[in-house]
Amino acid sequence: MLRIAEEERRRIGQDLHDRLGQTLTGIGLFARGLTRQLEAEGSPSAEAARQVVSLMEEADAHARAIARSLVPVELEQNGLQAALERMAERARQLYDVDVRVEAVGTGHGEADALPPAAATHLFRIAQEALANAAQHGRAETVRVRLVRGEEQLRLRVEDDGVGFKESIRSGGALEREPAAEPAPDPRPSVSAPARPADHRGMGLRIMHYRAHLAGGTLEIRPGADRGTVVTCTVPL
Incomplete structure (x- = not known):
């Protein structure tokens, strides 16, 4: 099932990049030309045209960021650490x-030690944890830490959002209640459309399943003060 999902992610990501991205780029070029013409004519509509150009550039950037998140080329080319750093850049935009990424005892060599499928599972777990923190937890800060030991690799994603009341370990119950109702978020919404109410529960199940497929364990627990800590440990 996850293999099919990954293939579908790639297809959608390529369509976003090749079709929607190129269409937005073409519209942007047309809008810039129109703006220059209106400016040369001294038209009062020039300002509105400049705003259209700005919105098109923003839409193009978001479409390309989403496409890159669906197709983690960086993971295949440069390894897990580089892919997580690129993920952090996209998350800051979206x-x-x-979002900060810290790696301890890791380098390009860890990509060789970790099977490609396991690296993909870890990347998707980090991606889901980050999305949960930003979209549901109302987090302002997320720290992603990758620690390589002699026999295992540990991924830790910690945020300062609203958090949860209970811990969840691999094999345990996946349902949990938020620690508090989040306050209204003053930031403008720039993410994808709202997900169904049960998405987070399904997302947690998939995270646990990915950890299992990678031969590792997953723990989700409240942070020391607030927020949530997601830890996935896999063997090397």
């Missing part, structure tokens, strides 16, 4: 969240 969610307006401060």
